[in-house]
Amino acid sequence: MHITLIVVGKLKERYWRDACAEYIKRLSAVAKITLLELPDIDSARVGGVGCAIQKECDHIVSVLPDNAYRVLCDIQGTLVSSEEIAELISSQQVQGHSHFVFIVGGSYGVNEQVKQAVDARISLGRITLPHNLARVVVLEQLYRAHRIIAGAPYHK
Structure with missing residues (x-):
């Protein structure tokens, strides 16, 4: 399996980078992980x-990528x-998908162009998360999903 995480903005604080690195390390045992950090644009x-x-x-x-199952965190x-995240991944694997893309937009969100370009839009909750934290949450949830799929106790 290949997971690509597309995010807008770079992590400036070490604690965010460390948290992401930990989940990327854990995920890399079960999947190829690609992180694409896109520049955030200063509106001014x-x-x-x-x-x-x-x-x-x-x-x-x-x-x-054209050949991936694309999920927008929205x-x-x-x-x-x-x-349900685990079930989404598992069901898409059964349908032949081996590459998953998860997208975390910038602080202003995304437009209809991105929403139309994805296969699914999931919400991590009705609260607004800073996109630094959203990135960590997405990585943790991907790791948790793999543990659920494997029947491992981590998710309890």
């Missing part, structure tokens, strides 16, 4: 929030449990 430098969103989203769409997406 490009003519406003709308222009920043468009530039970030153009970049996201430009790096989406507060307006379907609210899912850890078990």
